[in-house]
Amino acid sequence: MATIIVKRPQLAWHEKAFISTLIKGLKITLGHAIKTLSQIIGRKPKVTMEYPEEKWDSNLPEYYRGAPALVTDEQDRERCVSCQLCEFICPPKAIKITPGEIPSDDPWAKVEKRPKEFEIDMIRCIYCGMCEEVCPEQAIYLRKDYAITGLSRKEMVHDKKRLYEIGGKRIGLVNKWNELK
Amino acid sequence: MAAFFANIDLTFLIVSLVKIVGFTFAAVLPLVTVCVYLERRFSAVIQDRVGPNRVGVPLTLLGFKKDVQILGIGGLFQAAADGVKFILKEDFTPKMVNTFYFWLAPCLTVVPALLTCAVLPFGSELNFSFLGLEEPVKAVIADLNVGPLYTFAIASLGVYGIVLAGWASNSKYPFLGGVRSSAQMISYELSLGLSIIPVFMVFGEMNLPKITQFQDAHGWLILPLWGDGLSLGRWVLWIPMLISFLLFTIAMFAETNRLPFDLAECETELVGGYHTEYSSMKFALFFMGEYAAMIIGSGLAVTLFLGGWSIPFAPLLGLDFQAGATPLWLGLLHIGTFFAKVLGFILFFILIRWSLPRFRFDQLMKFGWLFMFEAALANVLLTAVLMIWFPVK
Known part of the structure; x- marks a missing residue:
């Protein structure tokens, strides 16, 4: 050598x-x-970059991991079927799901389950993206929001309504439950 | 007793009091905050950052729409915000400390630093004849004939604050810091004193105001560019004076515990050194003492070597000092010049801090005892020999 x-x-x-x-x-x-x-x-x-005036939001990469949020599909159905996989894999145990049954008169009765409550504690969340990875229904996604602030601990817990608000609608991918298929 | 009171010169008392309060508390202490701001901004630009540029006068607290930035430069109010933060923080005294000395130490750091202000001539003369004062007011608190001696005597007391802080904290890092600091300050004090003996030999004088007046008329000590300064003798003597200036500056860095000699508080090894256990205003006092010592040190260096309050090329511009006949505006201009020079010197302090790495402790002691000390002694000899052929005055 x-x-x-x-x-x-x-x-x-x-x-x-x-x-x-x-x-x-x-x-x-x-x-x-x-x-x-x-x-x-x-x-x-x-x-x-002087932060509040200038932001690099427009330059965020595709793979950026921001706040996790729930999405609906193109027919406004909640994609989440409350299988609770994300709850179990979540390393800091930030996710809490209360599963609920879809009543039989609902047009989506064949999906059987949806979350009654879905809470993500943003104080605990570490933005690891495991929930997104594990979800079989592509119902939870890490969005690009990163400035999650609140004045109290309670405010920092995102409930179901807020999660859908952040998540919005996501079209495509899993069509398992769609009528079209 | 009545006779005693009748003999007190009230004008002198009031003028002295105004000078003490004005220079010490209205100039040097605010200058400390300016130094902190400068340190943060200057270090920021050296490291390609922006630095604190947001804090303005918080008018929004009073219901106004916008905070006001002083002079349009962002962040000038940062120092005040830092001060408020220090006051509002919890003042924590650990259980195992020696409380009396623990409390005494910060005071012993600040007080000597501020006491040394007394002999610094911060301006020439202020003519207050419109206020009814016949004699022009000398812009120095105490016009002593032993100015530099007094400064060194008091400044060396500052080491006690650090040693006491290190010992009273009853904790290993402060202890190490205190031990290092005492060794360092004692060894560099020697070369600090010896390094400026050539200066006094040249001037034949230890009265700082008179030294400055001489430089105003005959050219600064290390920039003799006008008056008698253009003679051959002064330029030959310029060599030992430059050596003296360099030695004095280096020793000053060591005396004020600034990088590259900040072994007493090196963050990377000793957490915070002697002030590790201090919090809130007590910590702020150490901070203030250190910066005040820096300001006074710069003031002394400026006064001895860079002409103090004298304006460059003053005799050529007609802005030189005439004893007893200096108008008020020129007196104020002299004060402004002095502070500008001091600020410039402090910027140099800061630049050095962010350029040089710290010395190892044995290197520091070796440098102090085997180089600085001998060089200072040799310089005294050199000056004496040169002055046989080229006497000043």
Whole structure:
């Protein structure tokens, strides 16, 4: 095996005495300072995005994992069949589902179940996306909302209504329950 | 007793009091907050960031629509917000500390730092003849003939605050910080004192106001570009003066515990060093003491080497100091010049802090004892020899 013996650089006396190295260092820091300062004065800082005024929402990647939410299909049916897989896989145990039966006079009676209550505690949620991954019905999705705030713990628990509000309608994919098929 | 009171010069008392309050509490302490702001903004731009640029005067709390940014520069109110934060935080005294010394330590850091303000000439003279004062007011709190000696004597008391904080906290990190700091400050004090002996030899004077007046008329010590400064003698003496300036600046960094010599509080090794156990206003006092020491140190360096309040090329511009005949506006301009120079020097302090890594402790002591000390001594000798052939004045 070829070994390379790395030689220590031979420093000149002025480098050893911190004279030229100090000047070099000051040049670098001062250069950065002047460059950034001129950018700030020109109101165009290249690196920092000033958050509430500028957001990178439009540049969020496709795979961005934001707040999880429930979706309905194109006929406004709740996709969730309350199988509770997401509840069981959720690592921080943020999801709580109370399953309910669909009454027999409902046009979607053959789906049999839908959640009576569906709560995600956004204080606990770690945005891992396991719920999305595990869902057999593609009913839960991680959206691109990331600024989830609230003034109380209660406000931070998203109930079913809020989850559908965030999620909206999702067309396509699983057509198992659609009349069209 | 009545005779004693009758002898008190009331005008002198009032003028002194105004100077003390004005310079110490209305100039140096607010300058500390300005330093903190500068430190944060300057370090930000060095690291390609923006820094605190939002806090304005919080008029929204009073029902106005927008916060007002001072001078249109965002974030100038940040320092005040920091101060309020320090006051409102819980002041926690751990159970195992030695309470008396624990409380004494922060005071011992701030008080010496502020006491040293007394001898700094922050301006030339202020002519208040319209107020009925016949003599122009000297813009220095105490016009002592032993100014720098006084400064060093008081400034070296600052180490007690740090040592006491380290010891009284009864905790290992503060203890290590305190031990390091005492060793460091004692070794660098020597070279700090020795490094400016050549300066006093050249001036033949230890009165800081007079030193500044001399520089105003004959060119700054390390920039002798006008008056007598253009003579050969001054330029030959410029070499030891430059060495002296460099040594003084380095020792000043060590004295004020600034990077690259901040071994007393290095965050990466000692958590926070000697102030690890402190919180709230007690911590803020350490902070203030350190920055005040920095301001005074810069003030001293500016006064000794960079002409203090003197305006560059003053005799050529006609802005030089005439004893007893300086108009008020020129006096105020001199004060402004002094603070501008001090701020410039502080910016240099900050630039160094964000450029250089910290020394290892043995390197620090070796540098202090084996280089700084000898160099300062040799410089005294060099100046003395050069002054045989090129006497000043």
